[in-house]
Amino acid sequence: MIQQGSGAILCTASVAGLRPNVWGAPYSASKAGVIGLVQTAAASLTGTGVRVNAVCPGLIETGMTRPMFEAARARGTHDKIGQLSPSQCDGEPEEITQAALFLASDDASYVNGQALPVCGGLSAMLPLARSPLK
Numbered sequence: 001m002i003q004q005g006s007g008a009i010l011c012t013a014s015v016a017g018l019r020p021n022v023w024g025a026p027y028s029a030s031k032a033g034v035i036g037l038v039q040t041a042a043a044s045l046t047g048t049g050v051r052v053n054a055v056c057p058g059l060i061e062t063g064m065t066r067p068m069f070e071a072a073r074a075r076g077t078h079d080k081i082g083q084l085s086p087s088q089c090d091g092e093p094e095e096i097t098q099a100a101l102f103l104a105s106d107d108a109s110y111v112n113g114q115a116l117p118v119c120g121g122l123s124a125m126l127p128l129a130r131s132p133l134k
Helices: 025-044 066-075 093-104
Strands: 007-012 050-057 115-118
Parallel strands (some): 050 115
């Protein structure tokens, strides 16, 4: 990519990397690390024409989250999934795909070193307050 003077590197992070405690400390820390890597790589590739960005999905039904979605369906509470986000719903995998395609395309030629949340607005909210450990 450096030799040709252009290219786009896309990483998958998570809204948990932007707002802690979404999926627990280890998951949030690892996704924050991905975002840090994206920013560091973008800075390291200054002037090469290579862009580095991340897409940060919110609550999407995937292999990792499927058990939670299935349990909610079994309880009849699937409509409550995503209720903490301003959009009040979960997202669809296709929405992440479209964001990724944008970041990888020439339409995003001026987007570099960014973590794009695709989360229904969840990243705009403050983390949940939890009671202290007793």
